[in-house]
Amino acid sequence: xxxxxxxxxxxxxxxxxxxxxxxxxxxxxxxxxxxxxxxxxxxxxxxxxxxxxxxxxxxxxxxxxxxxxxxxxxxxxxxxxxxxxxxxxxxxxxxxxxxxxxxxxxxxxxxxxxxxxxxxxxxxxxxxxxxxxxxxxxxxxxxxxxxxxxxxxxxxxxxxxxxxxxxxxxxxxxxxxxxxxxxxxxxxxxxxxxxxx
Amino acid sequence: xxxxxxxxxxxxxxxxxxxxxxxxxxxxxxxxxxxxxxxxxxxxxxxxxxxxxxxxxxxxxxxxxxxxxxxxxxxxxxxxxxxxxxxxxxxxxxxxxxxxxxxxxxxxxxxxxxxxxxxxxxxxxxxxxxxxxxxxxxxxxxxxxxxxxxxxxxxxxxxxxxxxxxxxxxxxxxxxxxxxxxxxxxxxxxxxxxxxxxxxxxxxxxxxxxxxxxxxxxxxxxxxxxxxxxxxxxxxxxxxxxxxxxxxxxxxxxxxxxxxxxxxxxxxxxxxxxxxxxxxxxxxxxxxxxxxxxxxxxxxxxxxxxxxxxxxxxxxxxxxxxxxxxxxxx
Numbered sequence: 001x002x003x004x005x006x007x008x009x010x011x012x013x014x015x016x017x018x019x020x021x022x023x024x025x026x027x028x029x030x031x032x033x034x035x036x037x038x039x040x041x042x043x044x045x046x047x048x049x050x051x052x053x054x055x056x057x058x059x060x061x062x063x064x065x066x067x068x069x070x071x072x073x074x075x076x077x078x079x080x081x082x083x084x085x086x087x088x089x090x091x092x093x094x095x096x097x098x099x100x101x102x103x104x105x106x107x108x109x110x111x112x113x114x115x116x117x118x119x120x121x122x123x124x125x126x127x128x129x130x131x132x133x134x135x136x137x138x139x140x141x142x143x144x145x146x147x148x149x150x151x152x153x154x155x156x157x158x159x160x161x162x163x164x165x166x167x168x169x170x171x172x173x174x175x176x177x178x179x180x181x182x183x184x185x186x187x188x189x190x191x192x193x194x195x196x197x
Numbered sequence: 198x199x200x201x202x203x204x205x206x207x208x209x210x211x212x213x214x215x216x217x218x219x220x221x222x223x224x225x226x227x228x229x230x231x232x233x234x235x236x237x238x239x240x241x242x243x244x245x246x247x248x249x250x251x252x253x254x255x256x257x258x259x260x261x262x263x264x265x266x267x268x269x270x271x272x273x274x275x276x277x278x279x280x281x282x283x284x285x286x287x288x289x290x291x292x293x294x295x296x297x298x299x300x301x302x303x304x305x306x307x308x309x310x311x312x313x314x315x316x317x318x319x320x321x322x323x324x325x326x327x328x329x330x331x332x333x334x335x336x337x338x339x340x341x342x343x344x345x346x347x348x349x350x351x352x353x354x355x356x357x358x359x360x361x362x363x364x365x366x367x368x369x370x371x372x373x374x375x376x377x378x379x380x381x382x383x384x385x386x387x388x389x390x391x392x393x394x395x396x397x398x399x400x401x402x403x404x405x406x407x408x409x410x411x412x413x414x415x416x417x418x419x420x421x422x423x424x425x426x427x428x429x430x431x432x433x434x435x436x437x438x439x440x441x442x443x444x445x446x447x448x449x450x451x452x453x454x455x456x457x458x459x460x461x462x463x464x465x466x467x468x469x470x471x472x473x474x475x476x477x478x479x480x481x482x483x484x485x486x487x488x489x490x491x492x493x494x495x496x497x498x499x500x501x502x503x504x505x506x507x508x509x510x511x512x513x514x515x516x517x518x519x520x521x522x523x524x525x526x527x
Contacts, residue, residue: 102497109489138361138486163515164508172320172507173500193499 025128025147026120028154032065033115033132040110055104067148067155068096074157075170079178087183094190095170101194128154321434321447321510329439333502336444340491348485355485362406363482368418369398369405373460378421382429387419394418420516423460424453428517437506445509 039045039057072092073080083091114135121129126149134141146158146165158167177186323329352360372395379387394410402409410416427449428434435448446454458464463479466472498504 098497098499102493105496106493137357138364162512164511168511169504169507170499173498173503176503177500189499 024120025145025154026117026130029065029130029132029145029147029156030117032061035061036107037110037115040107051108054108058104058107059100062100064153065156066096067150067157068092070148070150070155070157071095071099071167074167076174077171079174079183083183087187090187091190094187094194097194098190126150319433319514321437323437323506325436325438329437329506330502332439332441333505335441336439337495337501339442344481344484345488348481348488351481352485352488357486360482360485363479364486365398365402365408366405367479367482368408369395369402370462373462374423374457375419375421377460378423378426379419381423381426382421384419384421387421390416391419422453423456424450424513425517426456427453428513434510434513437510439506445505447510447513450513 036058039054039061042054044050045054069092072088072095075095076083076091080088116133116135118131118133120131123129123146128147128149130145130147132143132145134143141162143162144160145156146160147154148157149155158165160166174186177189181189355363372391376388376391376395379385379391393414394416397410397414397416398405398408401407411418424447432449434450438446438448438451440446440451443454463472463475466475494504494508495501
């Protein structure tokens with residue numbers, strides 16, 4: 001009887017594992033991050049000249065990892081519907097470039113900090129949160145990824161660093177700027193920020 | 198006499214470690230978190246843990262062994278159980294509207310308008326925006342012209358482990374603030390945790406220079422202050438205030454700062470100049486460990502003032518809402 005129970009439970013475990021396992025948020029994000037770390041640690045890509053190709057490689061990983069359309073919509077909130085088609089496309093491009101510029105520098109500073117993935121929480125049927133920590137010699141920084149299931153892929157729509165949601169932080173900025181300025185002016189500010197005036 | 202002293206300290210260190218290592222580490226409140234944690238035998242723990250005080254300085258490898266990332270086998274179980282938990286607790290009424298098909302012309306999916314984080318964080322009015330912005334520029338200059346250069350020189354002179362120790366020392370000194378506010382919030386668990394931390398770190402942590410409580414016993418800091426206590430009792434932030442030197446705050450948190458001032462031992466150092474000096478030293482030390490953070494936040498922002506204000510508000514509201522950390526009772 002005992003043996004039967006054990007065999008039965010193992011069978012059940014094996015049956016249910018692959019289904020629950022396929023593409024779960026934590027595995028997805030961990031794979032992306034490991035991919036980034038591989039690029040950063042690549043011994044072939046040492047020195048100044050390799051920095052550019054490193055950035056390009058990381059940029060393409062980011063393209064898979066993030067849902068930039070969703071990110072843009074969420075940061076603009078109600079204002080998204082007031083942007084016309086061209087403005088939306090330009091906004092998405094500019095916002096993506098700003099994020100890339102802002103975070104690429106920090107990513108390139110990576111040395112040997114440990115990245116630990118703690119747990120994932122399913123928020124709703126297509127949303128999840130993955131909790132991770134970056135551990136340096138002097139600090140431990142909690143980083144949570146909010147993810148959404150889109151076309152069968154889990155993609156990041158918000159990063160919460162030390163309890164501060166990046167999307168919400170940008171949203172508060174866009175909201176206040178758009179309260180006083182036009183959409184065109186906002187796009188101009190963003191272009192200037194990127195040195196593309 | 199000296200030999201006796203050394204003997205006593207060696208014995209007490211051994212006793213401390215056996216207590217610390219035998220202690221069941223506190224894990225997140227999800228019961229299934231236990232699954233993430235492979236059982237480490239006491240012998241393994243001991244071998245992973247070098248002797249004191251090196252252990253106090255460098256124990257990251259040890260910490261990581263206690264809480265490794267999920268392995269493939271553990272994930273499915275966790276997911277299944279957490280899903281159930283969350284679905285029962287929270288009502289995500291908008292789930293059905295979440296079908297995210299992005300069409301450029303028609304925006305049928307409006308789920309991004311009322312996202313989860315909007316419910317968590319409430320905006321705080323900023324009627325003093327003009328003054329606050331002025332103070333933002335003042336503090337910005339203060340950072341780049343005074344604080345950062347000082348911290349950079351200090352960083353070159355003082356090695357990192359020593360700076361971490363100085364930070365630990367000041368953190369330990371802030372015990373009365375955390376302890377009293379835990380009590381005021383009726384968080385008896387938290388107050389007990391703080392007492393344990395203070396006792397362990399003041400003795401075995403060599404007057405707070407090391408943090409064996411976190412490293413070895415997994416007794417984590419209960420980061421409570423009077424501003425949070427007022428928040429727990431339902432007092433809202435009022436308005437946003439950006440103080441010169443002290444930085445971002447709100448009306449409520451400013452009142453909180455006054456309360457905390459009286460609980461901070463450094464406030465009682467005489468003369469006042471010495472007390473100010475100590476606070477400045479603390480600031481320089483802590484800044485030296487986080488150079489680059491402010492710059493990164495500022496660079497990433499489109500309007501740095503709004504970004505910093507929002508970051509402060511988010512940070513504080515989450516702190517008020519967050520459940521007491523798992524403590525000894527786990």
